[in-house]
Amino acid sequence: MKRLLLAPLAVAVLAAPVLAGKPITVKGSDTMVILGQRWAEKYMNQNRGQIVTVTGGGSGTGIAALINGTTDICQSSRSMKQEERLKLRDRYQTMGVEIPVAKDGLAVYVHAGNPVKSITVEQLRGVYMGSITNWKDLGGGDATIILYGRENSSGTYGFFKEHVLQNRDFSARVQTLPGTGAVVNAVARDLNGIGYGGAAYAKGVRNVAIAKDEKAPAVMPTAEAVQDGSYPLARPLFFYLRKPPAGDTKKFVDWVLSAEGQRLAVEVGYFPLN
Amino acid sequence: MKHILSVALASLVAAAASPPALAQERADTAAVTRQELHGLLEGLNEQLQTLQADTDKLKKFKFSGYVQARTEFSESSNDSVRVSGSGGTLATPNATRFFIRRARVKLAYDSSPLSQAVVYFDGGADRTIRLLEAYVTLLDPWTPLHDHQLTIGQFNVPFGWEIERSSSVRELPERSRAENVLFSGERDRGVKLESQWTPRLRTSVAVLNGGGVNSADFPATDPTRGKDVTGRVRWSQGTWDAAVSGYWGRQVTPLTGPDVHTDKTRFGLDAQAFWTLPQAGGGSLRGEFYSGHDVNADSVRTLVVAPSSSNAVRLLKSGALASHLATDMRGWYLMAVQNLGERFQAVLRFDTYDPNVDLGHDQFERWSLGLNAFYDGFTRVSVSYDAITTDVPAAGGRFTDPHDNLWTIQLQHRF
Numbered sequence: 001m002k003r004l005l006l007a008p009l010a011v012a013v014l015a016a017p018v019l020a021g022k023p024i025t026v027k028g029s030d031t032m033v034i035l036g037q038r039w040a041e042k043y044m045n046q047n048r049g050q051i052v053t054v055t056g057g058g059s060g061t062g063i064a065a066l067i068n069g070t071t072d073i074c075q076s077s078r079s080m081k082q083e084e085r086l087k088l089r090d091r092y093q094t095m096g097v098e099i100p101v102a103k104d105g106l107a108v109y110v111h112a113g114n115p116v117k118s119i120t121v122e123q124l125r126g127v128y129m130g131s132i133t134n135w136k137d138l139g140g141g142d143a144t145i146i147l148y149g150r151e152n153s154s155g156t157y158g159f160f161k162e163h164v165l166q167n168r169d170f171s172a173r174v175q176t177l178p179g180t181g182a183v184v185n186a187v188a189r190d191l192n193g194i195g196y197g198g199a200a201y202a203k204g205v206r207n208v209a210i211a212k213d214e215k216a217p218a219v220m221p222t223a224e225a226v227q228d229g230s231y232p233l234a235r236p237l238f239f240y241l242r243k244p245p246a247g248d249t250k251k252f253v254d255w256v257l258s259a260e261g262q263r264l265a266v267e268v269g270y271f272p273l274n
Numbered sequence: 275m276k277h278i279l280s281v282a283l284a285s286l287v288a289a290a291a292s293p294p295a296l297a298q299e300r301a302d303t304a305a306v307t308r309q310e311l312h313g314l315l316e317g318l319n320e321q322l323q324t325l326q327a328d329t330d331k332l333k334k335f336k337f338s339g340y341v342q343a344r345t346e347f348s349e350s351s352n353d354s355v356r357v358s359g360s361g362g363t364l365a366t367p368n369a370t371r372f373f374i375r376r377a378r379v380k381l382a383y384d385s386s387p388l389s390q391a392v393v394y395f396d397g398g399a400d401r402t403i404r405l406l407e408a409y410v411t412l413l414d415p416w417t418p419l420h421d422h423q424l425t426i427g428q429f430n431v432p433f434g435w436e437i438e439r440s441s442s443v444r445e446l447p448e449r450s451r452a453e454n455v456l457f458s459g460e461r462d463r464g465v466k467l468e469s470q471w472t473p474r475l476r477t478s479v480a481v482l483n484g485g486g487v488n489s490a491d492f493p494a495t496d497p498t499r500g501k502d503v504t505g506r507v508r509w510s511q512g513t514w515d516a517a518v519s520g521y522w523g524r525q526v527t528p529l530t531g532p533d534v535h536t537d538k539t540r541f542g543l544d545a546q547a548f549w550t551l552p553q554a555g556g557g558s559l560r561g562e563f564y565s566g567h568d569v570n571a572d573s574v575r576t577l578v579v580a581p582s583s584s585n586a587v588r589l590l591k592s593g594a595l596a597s598h599l600a601t602d603m604r605g606w607y608l609m610a611v612q613n614l615g616e617r618f619q620a621v622l623r624f625d626t627y628d629p630n631v632d633l634g635h636d637q638f639e640r641w642s643l644g645l646n647a648f649y650d651g652f653t654r655v656s657v658s659y660d661a662i663t664t665d666v667p668a669a670g671g672r673f674t675d676p677h678d679n680l681w682t683i684q685l686q687h688r689f
Binding site for chain 1: 323326330387418419439443473510512513548549550552553555556557558611612613616648650651652
C-alpha cells in the first residue's frame, strides 16, 4: 500500500514544477495591444526585475488563453460571453474577474478623400449587413462600398456585431483582416473603403461622425464624447483574470488603474475610466 | 519582397546620382518601376485575398479531442484476462493494468451561420473506433443569437449535470454510479430542441429511440417500440446553478409469448454552488439526485428463466409477477472541488445508488478522493482513490464487502 501511495504522489510532484519569479503574461485584444505594451514598458521601467509580456491575437484568443491557463491577464475589448465564463468555471470553479481599465471609441474609418462626413448607426448596420452597397446612398459618390472588418476572434468584431449589427450576421462581402492596423492600411489605400476599429489607430484615414439615429447629432469619437456617453460606439476595455489579482499581478493592475496608468492610456489615444 | 525593395532602392539611388541629361530618362525608368511595383503589390493583394478566402473556409472546421491514458491499481481483477492454454483465469488477479480509457476526436463544421454538423469518435478502451456522436444542428434565423437550436442525430441525452459535462473536464475519472447505470453511454438517437430563453434560463426537450448507445439492441431503430421523451430546465446564475430533469418512456422485456411492457421514468435534480478563496482560487459544491422506475437487471435475472441450448423459451418463472421486473431506484452524489492555486485541484465525492429501494443489501456506495495536477494548459495528471462498499452474500446468511477499492492514475491531454 505504501508503494501505491508513493507512486501517485511522485507523479503529482513531477507534474507541478515550481515556478518562482514568474513574469506576468498579458494576452488578447489587438485593439489594446499597443496600450498594453506601453503600460508594460513603463511599469517594467519603474519595477526592475518584474517582467510583463504583452501579446495580441484578439480578445477571443486572449479569453481562450485565460481558460487554458496560458496567460495571467486577458485584455479584451468586449465582455466575456456566458459560454466562455462557463468554460472558465469548468476548469477553475470561477466565472473570472472583470476589471475595466480604460475606455475606447470604436471609430468608423473612411479614406481621407471620401466626402462622407457622418453616418447613422442604422446606415452603418445596413452597410455591413449588405443592404446599402453604394456610397451615393450615404451622400457620397456613385461607387460600390468596399467593406473591411475584423476576424471573429476579435473583440472589436464582437462589439461591432453586438452594438451595430444587433447580433445579426455580417455581409459576406466583408473582407476580414488580421488586426485594426491592417484595416486602417486597407482603408487608407482604398478610396471606396470603409472599416472600423479603435480610435487610436486612425492614422492616414478619416474618422466618420456617428449619429445614434436620424434625429440625433453626429458625434466624433473625442475624449469628451466617449466620456459623457454621447458617442454611440463608446466601449469599455477590460482586463480579465481567473481570480482576484494578488501579489505581483495585483501591483501591476493597481498601477494600470492609477492616475499614471490612466494618463498613459490617454497618451496612447484611449480614454481614462473617469 | 526583397527583390521588390532592391529594385525600388536601386531606382532611387540611380535617380539621385544621375546628371541632368539623363534625369528624364531615369525618371521615366523610375515611373515604369513604380507602375511595376504597383502591379506587383496588386498581384500580391489578390493572392492574399485568395488565401484569405481559403483560410476562412478552413476556419469553419473545428478539430478537437483528447486522450486519457490510465493506470489502475485495484484490490481485485475486473477484467477477463486468461492464461493462454490454461483455460482458467489467472491465479493472481490481474489487479494492475494500463489502458486507454478514452481517445476521442471531434470534428465540427460550421457551414453557415444557420447550421452546423458534428462527428465525434472514440477509439479508446477496446481499440474499436466507435461513433459517439453524429448530428446536424439547425439554428433559428429569427433571433440574433440563434437562441433556439434543433438537433437531429446521435447526441448526449439532455438529462442531468454529469451527462452534459465532457469527460475531459470532469474532476474525477468516472461519473457517478447512478448516472452510469441509468444512462449508460450517455447518448441516444433522436431529435432535440434547445432554447436559451434568457442568458440564464435554458431548456432542452428531446424525443429519443430510448435504448441508448450501450444497450444490447443498439443501433436497432427502436428497441423500446415507442419513443422516449426527456426534458431539462436549467437556471444558471453563475455563482450557483440549478436544474430539474425528467424522462418518460417505456421498456420492453422480450419473452416467449407476450412481451412485458413497463414504465421507464427518471427524475433528476441537480445544483452547484461556486466560490472563490483569495489565495487558493475557485471551489464548488455540487449535488445531483436521481430517482425513477425501470426494469431492474437483477429482477430480470431472478424472475425470468433464461433460454438455454436445450430450451429456447424465455418465460417468467412460476409465480413471478411481470410488474416486479421493474423497480423504483434512487441515487445521488455530493461532491466538493477546490482549486489549490493554479496547478492543483482537490476533489471529494460520495455517491450512492440503490437499484431497488424496496430491497436491502443491493446498494452501492463509494467515497472518491482525487487530486488533479495541471501540467500545462492542455495536460493534466489525475490521481484518485475509490473506496467502494457493496454487499455480497456470504456464509451464514451474512453479507460481506468485497475488496474492490481502486487507485487510478490518469494522464490526459486535450487538443
